[in-house]
Amino acid sequence: MFSRIFWIARVTFLEALRQRFLAFLLLLAAAFILGSVPLRSIDFGHGELKFLADLGFGALFLFGSILAVVLPAQLLYGEIDNRTALTLLAKPVGRGEFLLGKFFGSWAVLGVFTFALTGLIGIILLVREPDVVARAMALQVVPPEVSVVGLFEHALLQWLRLGIIVSLALLVGSLAQTFLYTVVVGSMAVLASQLVWIAQDTLANPEAVLSTLMRGALWLTTRIFPNLQGYNIGETLVLGQSTVLPGTVSSLCLSAAVYLVLILFLACTAFRRREI
């Protein structure tokens, strides 16, 4: 089983690397990140490194999310529309194995995307760090410090977050009949997951006046959608702007793993019933 998943993932990865869409988004995100360097003087009073990190991480998540929704949908529907899926699924390949192969292939591409862009952001931050530190020393304020370990941890969390989005897109794709529907509904699911913290905060607020129905709807929303905003701790990890509680990264990794297993299980179950 693992061998078949590996081979499907490998071919999916190679196919995805050849997609113009990936190259386009990678170049666009890189241009966005590099474009922030000449604009660093407009830092809105938050400090140059924070400005560069904000824009970089924002570009990584924005373009990464678009890629994480569109790429698996494109690869899944491409194989179904072109009948490649018929050829493969007539072999002793389970539907779940096929879908997991698509997931791991797409996720591997997003790993390349995430770590390549994080590398670029890291280079920019490390190049600018000495100037910023010198200025801070001159002003006798505590200088910011770029953490390479924090950069790696942030990249890992973003990769996991994009993995959750890929699995959501595959879940929608397993149920939907068209590529466009998958992209639209998948994007809406990502938006809901990105905003689910509002529902969590509202439920946690003892002063919030909520009807039973509203409370139930909010509770359900927090249970269905993963809180993707929770993975947004890049500044804290990389620039040490505030303290990261011990175990936060591992707790987020565990949470992502649980969501990945659950969503992929649902996607595989739905895909088993699908007519190819």
Place this chain on the structure above:
Amino acid sequence: MTDKPAISVQDLTKDFRVGLRGVKLRAVDHLTLSIPRGQVYGLLGPNGCGKSTTLKIVLGLVPATSGSFTLLGHDSASPEARARIGFLPEAPYFHRFLTGRELVRYCARLSGVASDRVDAATDEALELASMTEAGNRRVGTYSKGMLQRIGLAQAVVHDPELIVLDEPTAGVDPVGSAAIGKMIQAMRQRGKTIVLCSHLLGQVEQVCDRIAVMDRGRLVLEGHIDEVLAQRGVHQISVEGLTPAARQAAEEALSSHGAHVLKVDHPRQTLEDLFRRLVTGSRD
């Protein structure tokens, strides 16, 4: 186990829901069919008659509305059955960036060929499909005939007992089509069961042992090719050097025995035979 048919279909029905109102469209209508082992079996019918849907159901790619079916005596969803079949869908598309050899190797691995046998199995399949030389070219550069042939190679790389070919010659020129016909013959000689869906009736007539004809989801004819095509009450005699006098004498002789000459004309070769004789080389 070997006495069980390669494919057995009992009272199979498939309905599709189409449109917003979910109007029922019956693609396969109470079909019962038994495909014996070791033969080339032609499944014929016009477009939309339910041939491909029947094959997809049997291969476990589409669920049936009702009815039962087995593949080599097993449930079609079972890995045992799937490991013993090869399938070439209509107008197949393969990953354009892989070479033909890489594609066949990929399919060998998915089909459960042992790691130490993958290279040898790939070479054998490429040779059978006459794709050894083109095996190192990317699939994206292949002609339509070569795509079909590499499709055949991926279908047989794991040495399956049953090979299902859905329109293997669609869009292929007569030379390529004849090459595919030869491959089918070669596979039959190896004892394989081949199910062939095709619109090329001439080819079906040449390679198939039995045929079934479907129309509007129903089976309208099934039997051995010689039995279903033979006109039992009419005989054909080919004569060389027939003069008018000889013809008159022959007609009188036949008439005296109660037989009547229905038609006398010159035998025709098929256009496909003429074309293949004139165009001997493959442009692939």
